Amino acid sequence: MLGEGENNTFPSPKDAPGPEEKRKSPVVGADDSALASSVSRYTDGLGSDRYYLSPSKPAGDCSLFPYPQTGTVYKTPGVSRYSTSLHFGSVLPPTGFSTAMCPGRNQFGPAYQFGQGGCLYPPYSNGSGIGGVPPSSGTGLRAHVYLCNRPLWLKFHRHQTEMIITKQGRRMFPFLSFNMTGLNLSAHYNVFVEVVLADPNHWRFQGGKWVTCGKADNNMQGNKMYVHPESPNTGAHWMRQEISFGKLKLTNNKGASSNAQMIVLQSLHKYQPRLHIVEVTEDGVEDMGPTDSKTQTFTFPENQFIAVTAYQNTDITQLKIDHNPFAKGFRDNYDSMYTVPEGDRLTPSPTDSSRAHQIVPGARYAMQPFFQDQFTNGLPQNRFYNSERTVPQTNSLLSPQQEESASQRWFVSMQQAGVAPNKLDMSSYEGDYTSSLIPYGIKSLPVQTHPGLSYYPESPFCPMGGGWGPRGSYQRKVTPSLPWSPKPSPLGFPEDQLPVPSKEKAQEDEINSSAGSLTSLWTNSNSSSLTLDKADSESYSTACKRRRASLSGAGNESSPTIKCEEDMSATTIYSKDASAAKSLAYCSFYTSP
DNA sequence: TAACTAACACGGACAACTTGAAAT
DNA sequence: ATTTCAAGTTGTCCGTGTTAGTTA
DSSP: OOOHHHHOSOOOGGGSOOTTOEEEOOOTTOOHHHHHHHHHHHHTTHHHHEEEEOOOSOTTOOBSSSOOSOOEEEEOTTOOGGGTTOOOSSOOOBTBOOTTTOHHHHHSOGGGSOTTTTTOOOSSOOOSOBTTBOOOSSSOOOOEEEETTHHHHHHHHTTOOEEEOBTTOEEOSSOOEEEEESOOSSSEEEEEEEEEEEEEEEEEEETTEEEEEEEOOTTOOSOOEEEOTTOSEEHHHHHHSOEEOTTOEEEOOGGGGGOTTEEEOOTTEEEEEEEEEEEEOTTSEEEOOSOOTTEEEEEOGGGOEEEESSOOOHHHHHHHHHHOGGGGGGOTTTTHHHHSOGGGGGSOBTTBGGGGGGSSOGGGSOOOHHHHHHHOOOOOGGGOOSSSOOOOSSOOSOOHHHHHHHHGGGTSOTTSOOOOOSOOOGGGOOOTTOOOOOOTTOOOOOOSSOOOOOSSOOOTTOTTOOSSOSOOSOOOOOOOOSOOOOOOOOSSGGGGGSOOOHHHHHHHHHHHHHHHHTOHHHHHTTHHHHHHHHHHHHHHHHHHHHSOOOTTSOOTTTSOOOOOBOOOGGGGGOOSSHHHHHHHTTSEEEEOO
């Protein structure tokens, strides 16, 4: 694979291949040359010569949905078609796009334009043609992409997300996970993530906040692409369930560029992940036809992060510990949760109130029939493909079975009969946004049916072993224990349970209320959990007292908080059913122009 | 001094192995 | 007595954040 400095600029229009020419897209397993070619095409030296600038509005005015139209792109000459393909759903110019905001659009001919009309970005319509590219029978369909674990991303984003990079590579947490709609069912697509510099600055954590510190080193070489291992695949496949990038690893080791799982970044630089969807032929070759409608790019500002070799902001550290199941051993209250009397388990985790609903005697919250239907089904295993596909709609921290069930909600009717998973170990997936009602340390609960949402794409039903964790087929024997009835999860719903400033809380309540209009059934059937949530809230203050202080002594208050409006109203356009609508209320939703 | 690295401990998943009971 | 199967135990691997030492 070529480093971005070697051959990473996209050809100019004059050297562009003719319409008849085909080019191999970056697919997993492709030989190095093909992959290198593809990568170079899509990266266009992003790490070196172009930046994505986050909305320049002051913190606090950042509205994530819809996004403020203040973004822009910095780039240098020689950028590729993707310079125009940034999907600035969140960062449109105040009065629409000008060519100044989309320099690449003029720079390159149609063959290098963003397939959906470059920077044009009509707001969230679900109509047909956009930007002068009407949908055709086969191609040109406008995709919609949802950031599935958006609530979690927002949590981190408020404190400026940090991602550890190590020599051997570190997975992202939260990881990128999307839902897609609007693809041609039979057409083939490559799906990949690219990580580009978000701004031209070098950053430093000083005085409890991130401050710029000189210019970024934009000559950093190395792989900036991660192709989803299931690429290429059909639109039906991509839309079937959540597309997660849990195996994506971040590294600062330039020598790791040859590792397709690695994205090479530079510490203390701010990055912006982007999702690319490229229509290809069945064998993964991209048709470089005259139309530029085959490439779609999506950018979610809440995915921005600063690469670090060690966490700087302890708020971020705490969030990671609280939400990443792999860091469970660092949770302060982990041991105590084993020993407290049953009744005392109503006290939520000191560090995560949103998790508190898991630590309730399960029998108190029996699953409602609605959710039994919703979360149980008998989908055959061949629903699942290989890696990284079993993350559910919310990408929340639930058990594999939970995620399994939830993932199926998109296309599985609620009438499907439940099939009892023969394995359920909730202990490792009791993270955020779950509906699990078990206390910490309760293992191997026998569950016939329950909502499934895991932050882990790994699923016992996914023998291919994708997502987080390579082992997928082994089924640990389970000892029946507690009579447990899981609380159905509204797919990332507990954002409203998060400890947020009152203003934000009010906004989120409103959002939830809006979403709830589509899901009254859910709310009605979960009054008990709501009561619990209140308890969570009340105990959060206690929890905060135990929360560690930031290195600088600055806690939430002093940290550079990025307030994000969570206007989910647009999600109501998508209301296949109540559950889906509810889930979408927690997805950041972009439609390609 | 700040940033980086490697070792470490932790929890969880998994595979291999052991044990014991039931069936033949 | 042998076989079969389920359940339990143990070790390995992986992904975490922490920490102390190293490097620039």
